[in-house]
Amino acid sequence: MNLPLRKEDYNMINQEDIKSQIIQAVETVRQTNPMAGSVTNTVTINFVANAQLAVGGSAAMVYLPDEGEFLANVGGATYINMGTLLPIYEETLPQIAKVSHDTGKPWVLDPVAIGIGSLRNQLLREFKQYKPSVIRGNASEIIALAGLWELDGGTDVSNARGVDSTDSVSDAKAAAIALAKWTGGAVAVSGKTDLITDGSVIAFSYGGSHFMEKITGAGCSLGGVVAVYATVASPFIAALTAAAVYNLAGSRAENKVDGPGSFQIQFLDELYKASAADIASNSLEIKEV
Numbered sequence: 001m002n003l004p005l006r007k008e009d010y011n012m013i014n015q016e017d018i019k020s021q022i023i024q025a026v027e028t029v030r031q032t033n034p035m036a037g038s039v040t041n042t043v044t045i046n047f048v049a050n051a052q053l054a055v056g057g058s059a060a061m062v063y064l065p066d067e068g069e070f071l072a073n074v075g076g077a078t079y080i081n082m083g084t085l086l087p088i089y090e091e092t093l094p095q096i097a098k099v100s101h102d103t104g105k106p107w108v109l110d111p112v113a114i115g116i117g118s119l120r121n122q123l124l125r126e127f128k129q130y131k132p133s134v135i136r137g138n139a140s141e142i143i144a145l146a147g148l149w150e151l152d153g154g155t156d157v158s159n160a161r162g163v164d165s166t167d168s169v170s171d172a173k174a175a176a177i178a179l180a181k182w183t184g185g186a187v188a189v190s191g192k193t194d195l196i197t198d199g200s201v202i203a204f205s206y207g208g209s210h211f212m213e214k215i216t217g218a219g220c221s222l223g224g225v226v227a228v229y230a231t232v233a234s235p236f237i238a239a240l241t242a243a244a245v246y247n248l249a250g251s252r253a254e255n256k257v258d259g260p261g262s263f264q265i266q267f268l269d270e271l272y273k274a275s276a277a278d279i280a281s282n283s284l285e286i287k288e289v
Ligand SMILES: Nc1ncnc2c1ncn2[C@@H]1O[C@H](COP(=O)(O)OP(=O)(O)O)[C@@H](O)[C@H]1O
Pocket: 137, 138, 139, 163, 164, 165, 190, 191, 192, 193, 194, 207, 208, 209, 210, 212, 213, 217, 218, 219, 220, 222, 243, 246, 247, 250
């Protein structure tokens, strides 16, 4: 006779299922070298491309509207990072978001520096209708985006200070859930512990390194790597896989170096070397919202 499953059993099954999906995402990317195009900031563009290559993806960075549209059409997913805007982005970014939305291609948004300047806020408001598959940001950015989109858990964007978070990841939980419910995709809030949600399930990914706050581009490149995994996996699994490999590689790199410069190099090596099984076994806690 089959006894009814207890809630703990469901959780165990879910956790096993999620692990096998993470393994599949890591291996498929390494076998197929999928392309995720990006429009990203000029500060960390090189690090984003290197991280995407290290996990097995293929990178292409552009600035112009027709080139962005081309990449959105031919790539498996596209990454938009708002870090350093140029006037032409008023055309490029909505074009990519619209094409991705209309063709059902995944796209990842990092709302870096939300709150600074009028073009950034205008574009971010416009993106609400194009429902990014994954929104990745630090706690302050996620809270501010929910505010800009007039969703639960958000606050006025004028609270934002720059590119670094002034809020804790747990403060962004309600905003992350509200954003995920609106988009139907996933939201990843990064920090000491990462929070990833699809609006109904909430996951915490542990690990990483304090050195990740001492290099520029840890967050930006994480967004680029999410886009690589989104070419082969659902938004939630893509965000979880990227968080797991970042946390694993970050802890491993920290053990081998004594400063941020060498950390950045070692971190890329660890991204490259991490096995699918180790990534899937990185500390992860999953709960219902
Ligand atoms: N204090 C920390 N300890 C461990 N990992 C961290 C820490 N701060 C950030 N990270 C990791 O660094 C990456 C980028 O996160 P974060 O610094 O929050 O993004 P951003 O650079 O956009 O502010 C994530 O993988 C996150 O888990």
